[in-house]
Amino acid sequence: MIKLYFHPSPNPVKVALYLEESDEPYELIAVDTRKGDQHAPAFKAINPNAKTPALQDGDINIFDSSAMLLYLGEKIGKFVPANTPAMHAQYYSWLMFVATGIGPYCGQAVHFKYFAPDPKEYAVNRYDFEAWRHWNIVNDRLATQQYMVGDTYTLVDMSIWAWARMIPRVLGDDAFAKLPHVKRLLDEISARPAAERVEALKNKHDYKTVVDDDARKVLFPQNARLAT
Numbered sequence: 328m329i330k331l332y333f334h335p336s337p338n339p340v341k342v343a344l345y346l347e348e349s350d351e352p353y354e355l356i357a358v359d360t361r362k363g364d365q366h367a368p369a370f371k372a373i374n375p376n377a378k379t380p381a382l383q384d385g386d387i388n389i390f391d392s393s394a395m396l397l398y399l400g401e402k403i404g405k406f407v408p409a410n411t412p413a414m415h416a417q418y419y420s421w422l423m424f425v426a427t428g429i430g431p432y433c434g435q436a437v438h439f440k441y442f443a444p445d446p447k448e449y450a451v452n453r454y455d456f457e458a459w460r461h462w463n464i465v466n467d468r469l470a471t472q473q474y475m476v477g478d479t480y481t482l483v484d485m486s487i488w489a490w491a492r493m494i495p496r497v498l499g500d501d502a503f504a505k506l507p508h509v510k511r512l513l514d515e516i517s518a519r520p521a522a523e524r525v526e527a528l529k530n531k532h533d534y535k536t537v538v539d540d541d542a543r544k545v546l547f548p549q550n551a552r553l554a555t
């Protein structure tokens with residue numbers, strides 16, 4: 328059975344949603360990143376990048392949420408756009424747009440708004456600007472079509488959903504007023520039973536929720552260099 332190494336944060340959540348939507352049996356293995364589980368040698372043997380998620384399928388290891396979605400889409404064959412060059416051009420483009428744009432810019436926006444020491448105005452401005460720019464691109468796309476690729480629900484929409492849930496934290500509580508089409512897709516997917524099951528996964532383990540000094544050490548190891 329597939330093993331999903333999971334923390335209830337956006338990148339692992341994408342993959343959990345795909346497995347739930349596909350009715351694929353899987354074992355959930357908690358990786359408590361605020362306690363430093365991601366740095367354990369046994370986990371790094373599966374994901375040398377020391378981040379969640381990771382997946383084992385028999386003796387196959389795979390890491391990076393977008394690689395995992397592509398792998399599962401090929402293996403299971405569900406929620407993948409039609410196999411034509413034109414559809415796959417859109418599919419890969421938008422999946423990578425989330426992987427290399429939405430995820431990193433939203434992640435860094437949160438980091439600099441909530442966790443970075445001062446001075447940080449330049450970084451907050453840059454990442455807030457870029458996070459908004461990326462979400463506006465998604466919003467414009469969803470203004471003219473129901474889903475990100477073609478006219479069916481695909482794993483690209485799942486990838487969007489995982490991060491769209493975080494928009495109030497990333498961009499502010501009133502952000503959805505300016506992103507109505509993103510909100511429409513978010514609400515549609517959130518109402519699906521598979522998404523409800525994914526939201527409940529955080530209760531399957533007593534994940535550490537506070538970001539105290541110990542958590543900062545394991546999440547932001549770069550800060551050790553500032554102290555020297």
Ligand SMILES: N[C@@H](CCC(=O)N[C@@H](CS)C(=O)NCC(=O)O)C(=O)O
Nearest residue numbers: 336337338360378379380391392546
């Ligand atoms: N490109 C990677 C990014 C993974 C990533 O940043 N994961 C976060 C959770 S969303 C994490 O594990 N953070 C803990 C850490 O950085 O130590 C992917 O998409 O899987």
